[in-house]
Amino acid sequence: MAMSRTIHTDLIKDKLVDLIRETSFIAPPFIKECFARIRENESTDIARETMNILIENTEIAAAEQIPLCQDTGVAVVFIELGQSVRLEGDYIYDAVNSAVEEAYRKFYLRKSVVSDPLERKNTGTNTPAFIHLDIVPGETFRLDLMLKGGGSENMSALRMFRPTDSVDMIIDYIEDTVVKAGPNPCPPLFLGVGIGGTADTAMTNSKRALLRPAGTWHSNPFYSDLEKRIYERLNSSGVGPMGFGGAGTAGAVCIKEAPAHIASLPVALNLNCHSLRVAGCEL
Amino acid sequence: MEWKRIELPLNDEVIRGLRAGCMCMLYGKLLTARDKAHQRIAGMIARGEDLPFSLAGETIYYVGPTPPAPGRIIGAAGPTTSSRMDPFSGTMLGLGIKGMIGKGKRDLETKELIQKYKAVYFSSIGGAGAYLSMRITASRVIAFDDLATEAVYELEVSGFPVIVACDMYGGDIYEHQV
Numbered sequence: 528m529a530m531s532r533t534i535h536t537d538l539i540k541d542k543l544v545d546l547i548r549e550t551s552f553i554a555p556p557f558i559k560e561c562f563a564r565i566r567e568n569e570s571t572d573i574a575r576e577t578m579n580i581l582i583e584n585t586e587i588a589a590a591e592q593i594p595l596c597q598d599t600g601v602a603v604v605f606i607e608l609g610q611s612v613r614l615e616g617d618y619i620y621d622a623v624n625s626a627v628e629e630a631y632r633k634f635y636l637r638k639s640v641v642s643d644p645l646e647r648k649n650t651g652t653n654t655p656a657f658i659h660l661d662i663v664p665g666e667t668f669r670l671d672l673m674l675k676g677g678g679s680e681n682m683s684a685l686r687m688f689r690p691t692d693s694v695d696m697i698i699d700y701i702e703d704t705v706v707k708a709g710p711n712p713c714p715p716l717f718l719g720v721g722i723g724g725t726a727d728t729a730m731t732n733s734k735r736a737l738l739r740p741a742g743t744w745h746s747n748p749f750y751s752d753l754e755k756r757i758y759e760r761l762n763s764s765g766v767g768p769m770g771f772g773g774a775g776t777a778g779a780v781c782i783k784e785a786p787a788h789i790a791s792l793p794v795a796l797n798l799n800c801h802s803l804r805v806a807g808c809e810l
Numbered sequence: 811m812e813w814k815r816i817e818l819p820l821n822d823e824v825i826r827g828l829r830a831g832c833m834c835m836l837y838g839k840l841l842t843a844r845d846k847a848h849q850r851i852a853g854m855i856a857r858g859e860d861l862p863f864s865l866a867g868e869t870i871y872y873v874g875p876t877p878p879a880p881g882r883i884i885g886a887a888g889p890t891t892s893s894r895m896d897p898f899s900g901t902m903l904g905l906g907i908k909g910m911i912g913k914g915k916r917d918l919e920t921k922e923l924i925q926k927y928k929a930v931y932f933s934s935i936g937g938a939g940a941y942l943s944m945r946i947t948a949s950r951v952i953a954f955d956d957l958a959t960e961a962v963y964e965l966e967v968s969g970f971p972v973i974v975a976c977d978m979y980g981g982d983i984y985e986h987q988v
Contacts, residue, residue, distance in 0.1 A: 572811040573833060573973060580935045580971060588886075588940035597875050597886035597939040635885055637876040637959055649958065678891040678913070678936065709984055710914040711891050713936040769936055770914065770984060771973060802937045 532609070532666040534810055536616035539670065542808055543626035546672040547602065548634055550804035551594045554585035557741035558778070558803060565715055565768065565775030574773030581768070581801060596802045599636035600674035602627045602656040603734060605807075607669035610662055620658060628652040639677065659731060671738045671807035679800040682712040683733070685726060688792040694753065697722075697794055702760050704796055705777075710770025712798035715778040718761070719797035724785035729795035736783035737797065737805055745782055754780045768801075778803075813971065819867045820908045825930050830981030832974040834932065836967050840871045840911070841952070844890055846960040848898040855901055862953045863962065869909030870902065874959040875949075876939070884949040884965070886939030889913040892931070896920050903927040915984050916976055924976050932972035933983070945970045 559582065566578035588595045604623050608614075616622065631638055631653040640654060641647040663669075684704045688697060705716065721732030744751035758780045767773025778801065787793070811833055816824060818838025828834070841863070843851070854861060872892055876885030892912030895902075899920040902910075908929050913936035916924075924931055934942065948966035955961045975983045 573831065576813075576833065576971070577935055580938050580941055584935075584938040584941040587944055591940065591944070592879065593882075593940035593943050594876050594886040595940055596937045597873065597888050598890070599876060599886075635877045635879045637874065637885070639874075639959075676937075681891070710933065710936070711893065713913070769933070771933075772983075800937055 531611050531613055533613045533615050534668055536614055536619055536622035538810060539619065539668075540622045540626040540629075542670055542810060543604065543623060543672065544630045544633075546670065546806045546808065547627065547630035547636070547674070550672060550674050550806045551599055551634060551636055552588050552592055554588070554595060554802075555741055559585055561715070561742075561778040562801070565778065568774045569768065571773060573771045574768050574775065577768040577771060578775065594636060595804070596676060596800075597637060598639065598676035598678065599631070599653075600676045600804065601640055602653065603673040603675055604656050604658045605671040605673075605735065605738060606658065606660045607663045607667060608660060609665045609667040611666045612668055619660070623656050623658055624654040627654050627656045668810040669807065670810065672805065673734060673737065674804035675734075676800055676802070679712040679798055682708040682798040683730070684796040684798075685730060686794050687726065688794055690790065690792050692792060698757055698760055700794065701757055701796060702764055705761055705798065706764050706766060708798055709766055713800035713802070714766055714770060715768055715775045715801045716761075717778050717799040717801070717803040718757070718780045719799060720757070720780065720782045721793070721795035721797075722782060722784045723787040724793060725788070725791070726793050726795070728785050729793035732783040732785055733795040733797035736781040737799055737803065738807060739781050742779070750782050750784060754782055818869055818967075820869055820930065822928060825908060825928055825978055828930050828974045828977050829979070830974050830977050830983045834972050834974065836970040836972060838967065840965045840967060841865070841868050842871045842873050842963040842965060844872050844874050844960050845894055846957050847954055847962050848895055848902070850954060850957075851905075852898050852901045855905070861905075864906075865902065866906035868907050869911065870907050871965065872910070872912035875943075875963075876959075878949075882943075884943055884946050887943045887946055888939035889934040889936055892916060892933075899923050903929055911972055921976050921980065921982060925978055925980055928978045930974060930978060931976040933975040934970070934972045942970065
């Protein structure tokens, strides 16, 4: 007998509204511990004071219910839909957009989406959301949310390496990109790195990489070693908190790799700001 | 290093005393403007129209706040990336602004204009939207209200932290690193 499970899209909508509220106002413990660790390692007044303000910012946001950042972002939504799940209710994309519209209105978040990239008229609802939907085996339903600000998104980068290029060249490229971006993406960064796939897969993976449980390294030792090398390199680059100079340039480095063409080695970078607004749940 | 108390509006004597890397707490009135307000100001000036407000002596804060929740003066209100306003530096400094507040690097032309007009560019703390909101004691839209979050607001700030990023002597905090 074929298994099946029914999920109503109202439940998906309610969960997404909750995730938007949570990520907009609450910095998770991992972020606060990371900020405290960076502050302890800084030797200049500007870097320490910058970290003090970022730490106090997380406290004020939670206590006063003021968004962590005025750029409350676009909603990037990742859905893993089990093949045996039957959805009931609205078209799922409509349910997601209706959650975004409701949450951005109800929680007084900024509406930062324009309907056309050249005409640039604000939709007034922060919709559409940017939705990545994957079909997975079984009956699971997983929802992950990333709120992404424009200043950090604008520093995104992609380079198509030669398959014969060395890992050291990739690390050099990553450091060079982060140093050139300097203050603009609001360091300390949470760097997502997509390696392999086609160009578009690599870019998406540079976001997916940051959905991993907070504070963990890659499960494959080869990639966790590479993450640590990149992390060390970035934190000796001198960019520092908000680019004012210092030791705290990266809070975490997360790689997501994918199979690639014999001719291709894409490396995509998501220079996520210190305000990492990511959360997920399973239904 | 201590935070230096700076009263707004800025004057030439105060600006002469500001060097890249100086930590300042601002007190007084600011005007806000970001991408679309700059574009509109530049368009009006190009057409020979009068602005509905004066920019002489003002300090401009690059910000697009979140809407205020009921009972609040303003929502989250941290700085946005300043380099997007670089193409308008000549127009704005020509209209008499003395200070700019945002985050991140400025282009070479803007840095030269800052020296020419004896002005100053401050970076505030990007992503500290909630913290900076609490340092704003009054807020009202004074122009371009159709631009919503991108309208021109007059803000009153008290203890608003900024770092001198580009000074009138050509100093640039972002050139000291790496």
